[in-house]
Amino acid sequence: MRMSHYFLPTLKENPKEAEIVSHRLMLRAGMIKQTSAGIYAWLPLGHKVLKKIEQIVREEQDKAGAQELLMPTLQSADLWRESGRYDDYGEEMLRIKDRGDRDLLYGPTNEEMITDIFRSSVRSYKDLPKNLYHIQWKFRDEIRPRFGVMRGREFLMKDAYSFDLTADDARHAYQRMFLAYLRTFRRMGLRAIPMRADTGPIGGKLSHEFIILAETGESEVYAHKDWMEKDTTAGGLSYDDKEKIGEFFEEMTSLYAATDEMHDASACPEGDLIKARGIEVGHIFYFGTKYSEAMNATVQNKEGEIVPVEMGSYGIGVSRLVGGIIEANHDDNGIVWPESVSPFDIGLINLKPRDEACSKACDDLYEKLKEQGKDVLYDDRDTQAGGKFADMDLIGLPWQVVIGPRSAEKGMAELKNRKTGEKQELSLESVVERMAA
RNA sequence: CGGAGCGUGGCGCAGUUUGGUAGCGCACCUGGUUUGGGACCAGGGGGUCGGAGGUUCGAAUCCUCUCGCUCCGACCA
Structure with a gap:
């Protein structure tokens, strides 16, 4: 591309609205333009990076056996009434009416919709397991959007959903995604640390946040110093090897790492502990039958009994990663892209x-x-x-x-x-x- | 949502206290001289001061309402 023809509006001076370095650099490098609070247009340079990250995420999901589909941004409120979350989600959900006065919403996540898709066609345990994902824009009407694309209201997210017959199978699905996530972030030149996390409004039993360390991180995190050296990609380990993946998962999760709210000061010797700030770039949940029961997503097992499927969901903040990668890779003169995501x-x-x-x-x-x-x-x-x-x-x-x-x-x-x-x-x-x- | 602040050419800002009808730097256009880390000289274009209403002979400056944006806090991929 000849720069004389390229749309690259770089700025010499710092825009005053940008406080943190990634936001400042994205604006100065002509990657994005804010159109409303927490909503951005992606200019050619920023768009290229976004697509590169998206593609890495896609490839690693596919390798791990997930299948891509695409669900709409607008969803019917009825689905959310069924799960009970229409009322629970609160002001963060953007609610819209169509001309027929029907309630719609701009999806903040897709558990209900994927569960609906799943239940409408799957009846037998023989159709399991399944892992379906899409990469789609989401909207959460944050009280206070900030930090540029790292905490926008509209954001691009990869969300995958696993369906299994038993809790044990579901745990394996969870562990596979766990590995896929570590490999995904590593390919982007990031060292993401999986941390035991609170499950929040998604609900569930088992959950990890994937955190990259950066001075401008939003929350305080704690990790054993060995994480800095750890090989987290388990080279050569196949996604089909259930046993080895289980072992790998145990190994990873036995090394201490926790977010502020989950931190246990007695769990790691002071001398080995790193206290830092972190950016959450991924979050995985195993939540069992929370949605399948509420929404009647069931299959028949070998015995002919009708049972709700075991589910998990797995998110990666694709647009947030653009900012996150810059936070982790810059100097006084600007951005320093890792080769894998460079525009x-x-x-x-x-x-x-x-x-x-x-x-x-x-x-x-x-x-x-x-x-x-x-x-x-x-x-x-x-x-x-x-x-x-x-x-x-x-x-x-x-x-x-x-x-x-x-x-x-x-x-x-x-x-x-x-x-x-x-x-x-x-x-x-x-x-x-x-x-x- | 609570607290703080900002809105003046594309960007960054001054002018607002003490009303008199807009200024600086960068960017942009023209000509010339330059050319290995954001050059120089000369000339030039572009804003009516977020919006609405009010006070006044006169409002960017005062008053009222309103919209937008930012920062701190509580919440989140």
Whole structure:
């Protein structure tokens, strides 16, 4: 993409409404624009990141055996009356009437709807287990939206729902998602720590929050220091290996980690304890038959008895992750994207577009890198060099290639690693080779 | 929802106390000189001060109502 054609409204100054770093950087990098309190338009750069994160989540869900579908944002109030949550949910739920004066709501979550979908077609234990998910916009009319996309009213969320015959099977489904979550966050360059959590309004028996540590986190969290080193991805472990997954789950959950409200000061020696602030990026629940009983989602078991299915639900805050990743990956100059979620692979800076040789070298390199399948943001704008460097650092692409008249003459380019700041003079060919690797 | 604050060209702000009909920096446009970390000179365009009502000869400045946004707190993917 040539930057001269790209819609990238970067800001030199800090917008006053943004207090925390990820919000500030997202606005300055031209990723989002607020349209109402807690509601954002995703501009091209931000949208690319959002989609990358979404895709990683999708791939890891699929690997873990979940199946994607898509449910609507608007739901009928009747479903929620059936579960009893229409009244329980309170002001946070955005309620709407259609022209026929029927009560609708903009979904804050989808337990009722998925349960309805499930019950309308599943009758036998032979159809179990199932795990269905979608990635859809949600709305919760927060009293106080803040921190940019980390606590918006409208947000993109992946929510999965598992259906099993027995509590034991449901626990296994829960453990599989537990592993899938750790792998998902790791792919985004995040170290997420699973913490025993309160179940809140979703209700249930077993629940973990996945927390990443960041100074600007919303809540206080406590974790054993070994979490900082721990391999949480269980490489090679298959999702079908019920026993090993159970062991892995035990291993992970035996190492202390808790949110503020669940913290037990006596459970971990003081010297081993890390106290920090955390951002919740995922939350999983096993809630048994809470909804299946209320909504009559039943199957027949082997004995011919009609029993309510055992359920769990599993959320990942996709849009929140954009902010969360920035909180965990930035410096004074801007964002520092992990490669897996970076909006482009490489930023190419043409320092002097009016210099023919320089532009020729840049254009050629741009084409070669594209041929390699690289997604390149090419700064071909006829502006001051300083502004280009600043913008490129701000938007945080992992690799920068800089070519000016002097280097072009020698057939060289400068390759800079955004994270380490390390710079290297390379021939144009070796830049292509290095980036292909 | 309780507390605090803000709303003046695209962005950041001054002007409001002591009413006299709008200013600065950045951005933008034109010309020229520049060009490896946000340049310089000259010229130029753009706002009627969130909205409504009121007081006054006169309101960005005073009064009333209203809308929006932010921050702190209680609550949440």
